[in-house]
Amino acid sequence: MSNLLTVTDLSMAFGGLVAVDHISFAVKLGSITAMIGPNGAGKTTVFNCVTRFYTPTSGQMVLTPEPESALDLHTLSPYKVAKKARVLRTFQNIRLFGQMSVLENVLIGQHNLLMRASSCSVAGLLNLKRYRTAEKDAMDLAMGWLEIMGLTEDANRPAASLPYGAQRRLEIARCLAGRPRLLCLDEPAAGLNPKESLDLKNLLKTLCYQHGITIFLIEHDMSVVMEISDHILVLDYGRLLAQGTPEAVRTHPDVIRAYLGEDAA
C-alpha cells in the first residue's frame, strides 16, 4: 500500500509551548490509522495542522492521492484543503449548523459541487435544468449517507435537536458527502454509549473496506482503537512515542510506561 499522507518533521509551537515536536509519520491509502495519547499530548493540534487551521512552525505535509500527483498541504488555505485535497474532518466538540436541518447540513458538505452546478447562483436563480439535476443528485447522495447513518427519519429536523450520538454521526455524514480522500475524525467515540460505540466500529470498517475511504482518527477508547486500526501512533508531550500495529504498540515499553506510570514498566 502506498502512503496517502506523508508528514515529515512537523512542529507546532504556541509561543513557548511546543504542542507538536518534530514528528514524522505516514497514513497508508485505504487503511485506518489511529492517534492516541494522554490529554494535551497534541493530537488535535496535529489535525489542525494537517487541515491547515494552524500553520505549522516547521515540517512538510504531502497528500498523494495518486502516485503521480502530490499535493503540498502547506500551500493550501483551510477551505482549499477540503475543496482541492478533499481532506475532511470532524471536531472534538461537535460543530454542526445547529438551526439548519440535518439534510441541509449534509448538503453543505457538497457546497463546491453545487456552487459550480448553479454557476455561482446564476443558473440557480434562473432554475435551469442543469442546476435542478445537480441538486437532485446531491440530495440523493446526501440521503444515501443519512440512511447509512440511520438518520433518514430525522432529515428535516434541526441538527441541534438531535441526540448526542446522532449529532456525531451527522458530522461524519456531512464529511462523507464531500467525497473525502482522507477522513480525519477527532474522538468520534467520545460520549457514546457501548452500543453506539460498537456501531461506530462497524461503520468505520465499512467506510474503509467497502467504500475505500482512508481514515485517520484520534481516540481515547482503547477498545475501538485496538480493534479497528491498522496502524497506531502514540503521542506524548508532543513527541511521537511509538508507532506500529496494535500488537506492537500494546507491548511497547514506553507506551506502557506513559499510560500506566513509571512503576509498571
Next chain:
Amino acid sequence: MLSFLPPRFLASSYAKIAGWTLVAAVILFPFFVLQAVDHNGQLSLAPMTYRPYVLAVLGVFLGLCAVFFLPAPLRALGQSCPDFAVSDVQKKGLQVLLVVGLLLLPLVSNRAELDLATVVLLSVALAWGMTIVVGYAGLLDLGYIAFYAVGAYTYALLSTDYGVSFWVALPLCALLPAALAFCVGFPILRLRGDYFAIVTLGFAEIVRTLLINAQSITGGPNGVAEIPRPTLLGWGAADLDERMMMLYVLALAWAVVVYFVMRRLRVLPLGRAWEALREDDIAARSLGVNVHRMKLSAHMIGAMIAGICGAFFAAKQGFVSPESFTFLDTAFLLAMVVLGGMGSPWGVALAATLIVALPEVSRSFADYRMLFFGMVMVLVMIFRPRGFATARRPSVVYKPASGEKTS
C-alpha cells in the same frame, strides 16, 4: 461593586429595572447624542439631540416596568403567545390577498396615502436587503444606510449634473455601492465579526461626513434638489397623480423583485452557505466553503439592493440630503430585521410597515416614536426573543413517500 447596597434591594425588581435602564442609557448614549457635526467647516463631536435619547431610555424603562410589574396571568399570556403558524394554503391565500390589495391601492387612496405606501414599500425592500446581510449571513452591518446613501446620491448627481436618465443611471447605482462594499469588506471580513460591525459603523459616518463636506460636489448639508423624476416609456410625466402612481408601481415592482431574489437565493447553495457560516464558520470552512468570499458576496448583494433602493428614494423625493442617512436610520433598519425574526421576509415586512407607517399615521405618535420604540424593543426581547416569526423553514425538504422535493 454595589455590595454597599442592602442585598434585599439588589435582588428586587427595582434594582433590576434601574440597572438595565442604566445599561441602556450608557449603550444608547454615543449613538444618539454624540454625532459628528459641522462647525463652520470644522468637524467636531457635539451633543445634538437629547430628546430622542431621553425618550428612548424612558421607553426602555417603561418596558422594563411593564415586564416586572405585569400581573402574573398577563405575563404568562405574553410568554405563551403562539407562533404565527399558518398553513401553506392559508399562506397562499394571504399572499394573493396582499398582492391584489397592493394593486388596487392606487385606485382607492389619496396622494398622501399613496406616497406613504411608496415609502413603506421602499423601506421593506431595503430591510429585505439588510436581511440578507444580517439575517442570512449573520454579518452585523452597522453602516448599511451608507450604501443607500451612495445609491441615492449617484442618481441625484448623475441626473442633475450630467442629465443621465434614470434607467441609464440605475445600474451604476447598484455597481458603485457594490464596489464600495467590496473595498470595505475585502480586508475586514477576514477578521472577527466585531471588527466588521465597528468598521461599517465608521464607514457610514465617513460617507455621511463626506457628503456634508464635499460641498462643491454634493451640495453639502443643503443636499441636491430638483432631481428629475423618471418616466417609464413616456408614462408618468403628465401630471402629479400619474407620476405618483408610476413611482408607486416602480416601488412595488422593485419590492417584488427583491422578494423573489432573496427567497430564491436562500434555497440555493449560496444562501445555504451564508446560513452555514452564520451558524459556525469554522465548520463551514472545514467543509470547503470559501467563507471570505461568501461573506463578501452577501455584503455586496446587500449593498446593491440598498443602492437601487436609494436611487428609487432619490427619484421619489426629488431631493436628497445627508440628514436622511444617519446611524439612527441604520438602527431602525436593524430593528426591522431583528423584530421581524432574523431572515423571515414576512416578519421583516410587517415590522418595517409598523415602524415606518405608524409615525406617519399619527403625528403625535411620531413625537413619541423613540419612547414607543424603546418599550417595544424590551417587550419583544423578553417575550419573543427571536422576533415575530420564529420558526425557520429549511431550504430543502425531504419527502419520503413521493421521493424528494425542493421547497
